Structures are given as structure tokens and as C-alpha cells.
Amino acid sequence: MNDATQPFRVDVVDYAPALPDLRTVRETVFVQEQQVPIEEEWDALDPDCVHVLARSFDGTPIGTGRLTPEHKIGRMAVLRDWRGNGVGDAMLLALIEAAHQRGWREVSLHAQVSAIDFYLRHGFQPYGERFWEAGIEHQSMRRSLAGPKAIDDRETAIATIVALVDNARRGLWIYTRELDPGLFDHPAVVDAFRRFGTSGRGVEAHFLLQDAAAPQRAHAPLLALAQRLPSIFLFREVDDPVDRAYPSAYLANDAGGCYFRTLGHRFDGEADLHAPGRARQLRMAFMAVWERARTVSEYRVLGI
Structure with a gap:
């Protein structure tokens, strides 16, 4: 097997x-x-x-x-x-x-x-x-x-993330609690990010974390990838108390696709590979928080 x-x-x-x-x-x-x-x-x-x-x-x-x-x-x-x-x-x-x-x-x-x-x-x-x-x-x-489709299990969630990363043209915006174990550490997802990062298209993936220390403690494989591609994989941690209380998580790309989880510690949510309005809304909300978030300087110890 x-x-x-x-x-x-x-x-x-x-x-x-x-x-x-x-x-x-x-x-x-x-x-x-x-x-x-x-x-x-x-x-x-x-x-x-x-x-x-x-x-x-x-x-x-x-x-x-x-x-x-x-x-x-x-x-x-x-x-x-x-x-x-x-x-x-x-x-x-x-x-x-x-x-x-x-x-x-x-x-x-x-x-x-x-x-x-x-x-x-x-x-x-x-x-x-x-x-x-x-x-x-x-x-x-x-x-x-x-219209959006329900995501209610890990296998579909992983396949959806891979599809969204592979469909991205040049940009990804990921709001995640701690690079959610079970999703962003799955080999198929890491491999999709590797293809994105090495595509040579001038790409960038922005990650907003609620707990930047947890992925470091867990030796998250995406951090090892980011160490090799530091200009492509960018990390910040939410700092404002209001932002830290935000319960959801999401991924949006610049091809009009998104996957939104109302509760960020769960897999279930909804996804749409062709929802440019919703994807744009999520990117705008993301960038508003990004501007007031702190750069994860401790990752620089790893060469990130």
C-alpha cells in the first residue's frame, strides 16, 4: 500500500x-x-x-x-x-x-x-x-x-488548495492561523507552492499568520521552501487585537478563485475557482490587515 x-x-x-x-x-x-x-x-x-x-x-x-x-x-x-x-x-x-x-x-x-x-x-x-x-x-x-461549492472534508480541501495555487497567475493571499497542519503541510500542497514559486513569472505569495511561532516549532515544510525562495514567500503576523480575534481563514488568487473557511481551525468551508468579485473582496480585506501587521522577523534567523 x-x-x-x-x-x-x-x-x-x-x-x-x-x-x-x-x-x-x-x-x-x-x-x-x-x-x-x-x-x-x-x-x-x-x-x-x-x-x-x-x-x-x-x-x-x-x-x-x-x-x-x-x-x-x-x-x-x-x-x-x-x-x-x-x-x-x-x-x-x-x-x-x-x-x-x-x-x-x-x-x-x-x-x-x-x-x-x-x-x-x-x-x-x-x-x-x-x-x-x-x-x-x-x-x-x-x-x-x-456559484461556490461546499468543502467539508480534508481531501477536497487539499485538492482545492492545489487547484487555486496552480491556477494563480502571479499572486496568492493566504490568511491562516498557523499554516494549518493537515492542509499546508500536505506534500501535494507544498509541491503546488513549489511549482508556483519556481515558475519564473515574478510571483508572490503573501501569508498572514495569527501565530507565527507555531509553524516554526513544527518545522513546517513551507518554511523550508520559503527559506530557498525568500523574495516570493512573504510572511507577516497580525498584531492588532481586533485582527487577532478574527476567526476565519481563506486563500485567494489573482485568477478569481478563493476558498473561505468561516472557522479557521476547521477544513470545512466553501470554494469557487471563478468568483472574481469575492476573490477581490478577500484580497482587499487581506491587504488592509497586511499593512498594519508586523513582519515575522524571527523567520530571518532561518534565512527567510
Whole structure:
């Protein structure tokens, strides 16, 4: 069984060059494991679809998914040893983002009955009667792409943060209590920040902390990354008593995405990858506090 802390990444890939990797995952999961006839697994739509591929840190393919021209998500597959690690969540968010970029207002899918709860977590709703496809019982589901979606578990929270960081153009604004353990120390999140910081686009990530000492005591991995990229990762601690009483936490990017948690010590909240008005509001509130916060000078001992 794979260690659930191992990092992975999800990319939109070109079909032809990625076909061997797509085959590795889809034929392992669908053909070998679920006994789907191979002639039913591959169809004429594949070359015209948007494909996402999840890879482990060493480049090994571990998951696939696709978005068809008919606005349908499908062929979601994760290798057995990687299930339960958030790979499916990250791939689904990448496909939803691809649909957003194309201006689509809704996406649908045929969910295997065993996966209905997974899609319910991501805002999909069932419709119609259940049916059988390739010998497996399915349920049609759809999701509107307008408006915020509820985040109520750690896996979805992590996938959402990764999507927001990866979608950022040049700026990120993060209001956090103490670089929230369980979220900002997860390898997939740290890896997303590493990609952001090394993109060469003149980027900056601003962090407002309520307790700057806690991440230092915990040897938070983001601090080690910031030590190598001190001009990109900027930290301040709220100082005003009113600011210190603020109970919430949030992340906003300059691409119109945000994830807001009413109670900053919890994972649950709401997120929207395309809410420019709300993201702008959060950035403005952030900068007002940033101006009166203190620079975390003790991090400079670490070379930050």
C-alpha cells in the first residue's frame, strides 16, 4: 500500500503522446480489475477529449480522467495503491476547471454506484434512474458550474488548495492561523507552492499568520521552501487585537478563485475557482490587515 503522504501532480495532457500512460491506468483499472471489455473501454471520442493524468513524484502514471465534447466527465480511474490519497479529488477539480475555462455552465457524468458519495462531495446531484453500463450499475449525475461549492472534508480541501495555487497567475493571499497542519503541510500542497514559486513569472505569495511561532516549532515544510525562495514567500503576523480575534481563514488568487473557511481551525468551508468579485473582496480585506501587521522577523534567523 502506498504511503498516503506521497506527493503527486495532475496535468492536462495531449492525447497522442500520453496514450501509453493513459492505457496503463485505464486498462489496469477498467479492463483487468473491473472486467470491462477492452473494445468498450476505448472509443472514437478519446482523441477529441480533454484528458488529465495524475503522476506520482517519480513520473509513474497513477490516475486518469477525461472531459468529452458533450460536457461529460468520465474514465475516472486511480490505481488501487493510490486510492484514498486525494488523487481522484484533484483530477476531478482539474476537469471542472477545464470546463470552466471553456465557458461551460454544467457538466455531467455516469457514476458507478459505488462512487456516488465521492461525486456528491463535489456538488454533483443524481438524476434519472440507475442503469447498467459495461456490466456495472451506474447513476447519472450533474453539477452546475456557477456559484461556490461546499468543502467539508480534508481531501477536497487539499485538492482545492492545489487547484487555486496552480491556477494563480502571479499572486496568492493566504490568511491562516498557523499554516494549518493537515492542509499546508500536505506534500501535494507544498509541491503546488513549489511549482508556483519556481515558475519564473515574478510571483508572490503573501501569508498572514495569527501565530507565527507555531509553524516554526513544527518545522513546517513551507518554511523550508520559503527559506530557498525568500523574495516570493512573504510572511507577516497580525498584531492588532481586533485582527487577532478574527476567526476565519481563506486563500485567494489573482485568477478569481478563493476558498473561505468561516472557522479557521476547521477544513470545512466553501470554494469557487471563478468568483472574481469575492476573490477581490478577500484580497482587499487581506491587504488592509497586511499593512498594519508586523513582519515575522524571527523567520530571518532561518534565512527567510
